[in-house]
Amino acid sequence: MALSRRAFGVGLLGAGVAGTGGYFAVRDRPELQGLLGSRTTLFGFVGGEKEAFLADPDVIRALGGYGLTVDSRVAGSVEMVREQALLSQRPQFLWPSSSIMVDIARQNGINIRNDRVVLNTPIVVYSWQPVVDGLMKAGLVTVTNEGHHQLDLKALLDAILAGSDWSKLGVNSLYGRARIVSTDPNRSNSGFMFAGLVLSLFSGNVATSGDLATFGGKVQAIFRNMGFKSPSSGKLFDQYLAGGLGGEPMIVGYENQLVEWILADPARWERIKASAGAKPVVLYPRPTVYSAHPLIVVDENANRLIEALVSPKLQELAWTRHGFRGPLGTATGNADSAIGSLLPAEVDAILPMPDAGVLLSLLPTLVS
Numbered sequence: 001m002a003l004s005r006r007a008f009g010v011g012l013l014g015a016g017v018a019g020t021g022g023y024f025a026v027r028d029r030p031e032l033q034g035l036l037g038s039r040t041t042l043f044g045f046v047g048g049e050k051e052a053f054l055a056d057p058d059v060i061r062a063l064g065g066y067g068l069t070v071d072s073r074v075a076g077s078v079e080m081v082r083e084q085a086l087l088s089q090r091p092q093f094l095w096p097s098s099s100i101m102v103d104i105a106r107q108n109g110i111n112i113r114n115d116r117v118v119l120n121t122p123i124v125v126y127s128w129q130p131v132v133d134g135l136m137k138a139g140l141v142t143v144t145n146e147g148h149h150q151l152d153l154k155a156l157l158d159a160i161l162a163g164s165d166w167s168k169l170g171v172n173s174l175y176g177r178a179r180i181v182s183t184d185p186n187r188s189n190s191g192f193m194f195a196g197l198v199l200s201l202f203s204g205n206v207a208t209s210g211d212l213a214t215f216g217g218k219v220q221a222i223f224r225n226m227g228f229k230s231p232s233s234g235k236l237f238d239q240y241l242a243g244g245l246g247g248e249p250m251i252v253g254y255e256n257q258l259v260e261w262i263l264a265d266p267a268r269w270e271r272i273k274a275s276a277g278a279k280p281v282v283l284y285p286r287p288t289v290y291s292a293h294p295l296i297v298v299d300e301n302a303n304r305l306i307e308a309l310v311s312p313k314l315q316e317l318a319w320t321r322h323g324f325r326g327p328l329g330t331a332t333g334n335a336d337s338a339i340g341s342l343l344p345a346e347v348d349a350i351l352p353m354p355d356a357g358v359l360l361s362l363l364p365t366l367v368s
Contacts, residue, residue: 124283
């Protein structure tokens, strides 16, 4: 039976109301913005250790649910808040790897609309099993009840300053003097944070400006001993894996880097564990420092990116796929079985970083 004109009109009105209500329901839920068909592209600079996270198809899809497309370019954390050549490109957001970069950005005149830590990962030292075995004999590395390796970083630094050979530290498979390598602290955050940690370890507490004159020379000597320093944490980690035991015996990096590499190909990791060759080992310095990853909003539109990144879905992907801890330094999802026992649930021996003024005074003395 045909519908009457009145019934047809009521049906249209009802459909219109339902459609309008649905529109406002979606509009008011940020995670469903992508359903409206509109996308906002945000351009900004990010630390290289987050490159794989932002390239993850599931992360791209989740950001799309918020109506966002991220056009990110890799830059060193120190560079992105200080280099005019980068800032002149008018980034809408900056995503460095240390909260101190927020203060440095303000000091450099960047108009910060908002900032929030969205990820965390501790600074660690990567080495190889033969090196770790020797350092354990020398008393520089201990193993916790859970099987995690802890490094007496101060003792290692003292040995490096004394010019100790690897053999003196129990590592007979390596020749020459002991060394540890970080990235360039004037360009990359992991080297920057390591410099602050080293200064504080030598001073015996969180370093102040008064400690620079007394202990700054020791920090310079540690960094001078490194030789070439990579401008990027990602590149240094790649060099570590490619160079092996002889090329890069010990490097400074982020906890998430090995996790991300393992999860990218778990079968490869199983083959490495079963092989007779040297295996990568992550060492947790006691104390260490947390590398907080604050998203710095330069353009108001980038506030939506903060909303997306702190959502349960993005936080879970950050942990389970890429090894990044949440804003409070804790796990934000279940770890894959490939890494389930690799990471401690919490990293408790954390030393605060010196303030920005101290580190900015230290940096010029560490120029390669």
